[in-house]
Amino acid sequence: xxxxxxxxxxxxxxxxxxxxxxxxxxxxxxxxxxxxxxxxxxxxxxxxxxxxxxxxxxxxxxxxxxxxxxxxxxxxxxxxxxxxxxxxxxxxxxxxxxxxxxxxxxxxxxxxxxxxx
Amino acid sequence: xxxxxxxxxxxxxxxxxxxxxxxxxxxxxxxxxxxxxxxxxxxxxxxxxxxxxxxxxxxxxxxxxxxxxxxxxxxxxxxxxxxxxxxxxxxxxxxxxxxxxxxxxxxxxxxx
Numbered sequence: 001x002x003x004x005x006x007x008x009x010x011x012x013x014x015x016x017x018x019x020x021x022x023x024x025x026x027x028x029x030x031x032x033x034x035x036x037x038x039x040x041x042x043x044x045x046x047x048x049x050x051x052x053x054x055x056x057x058x059x060x061x062x063x064x065x066x067x068x069x070x071x072x073x074x075x076x077x078x079x080x081x082x083x084x085x086x087x088x089x090x091x092x093x094x095x096x097x098x099x100x101x102x103x104x105x106x107x108x109x110x111x112x113x114x115x116x117x
Numbered sequence: 118x119x120x121x122x123x124x125x126x127x128x129x130x131x132x133x134x135x136x137x138x139x140x141x142x143x144x145x146x147x148x149x150x151x152x153x154x155x156x157x158x159x160x161x162x163x164x165x166x167x168x169x170x171x172x173x174x175x176x177x178x179x180x181x182x183x184x185x186x187x188x189x190x191x192x193x194x195x196x197x198x199x200x201x202x203x204x205x206x207x208x209x210x211x212x213x214x215x216x217x218x219x220x221x222x223x224x225x226x227x228x229x
Binding site: 004040041042043044045048055056090092097098101102104105106107108109110111 | 155159206
């Protein structure tokens with residue numbers, strides 16, 4: 001059973017296009033996240049939702065818009081893709097966002113490799 | 118400014134030896150620190166958590182220490198095996214923060 005799943009696994013697209021990445025978790029967790037990992041492997045948080053409510057919104061271009069239809073799903077839509085958006089995007093979930101310690105442990109999906117040409 | 122740094126980008130050691138990875142932080146008051154393992158093409162996987170009032174945690178061949186005076190955590194893998202080869206990430210949660218901050222990782226290679 002896949003705990004946190006993402007689709008697609010690979011995404012190759014032209015500059016200026018709009019694309020979406022989907023994420024689902026079957027762990028019953030309340031909190032979900034989007035992270036971006038660049039070529040230097042630096043993992044940086046972009047957004048976090050707790051029970052469908054946005055709780056973390058880092059300094060991310062407003063071309064990126066997360067949507068959480070329910071607490072098991074968190075999708076990421078990207079408008080007007082740019083070359084610099086090329087990276088691996090990870091979805092993650094945790095039991096809580098403020099439970100402390102193990103309840104905030106992140107469970108990551110397999111990642112979506114985005115390449116903008 | 119706040120920083121979390123893993124000093125070694127890569128570490129190569131002989132099978133059977135103890136691997137020691139370092140995570141340093143500045144200008145944080147940590148609540149806890151975590152270590153994750155990331156294999157190529159996969160997402161990070163949680164390994165261990167240590168709280169700011171704990172000195173040491175162990176799990177099988179893994180050991181984590183936390184020194185809030187030195188502002189440093191050490192991650193040890195004893196009796197290392199080629200299967201331990203991966204990138205290891207430290208992640209810190211500050212007491213007043215709403216998010217976990219990740220270091221850039223250390224790529225560990227264990228040669229047979």
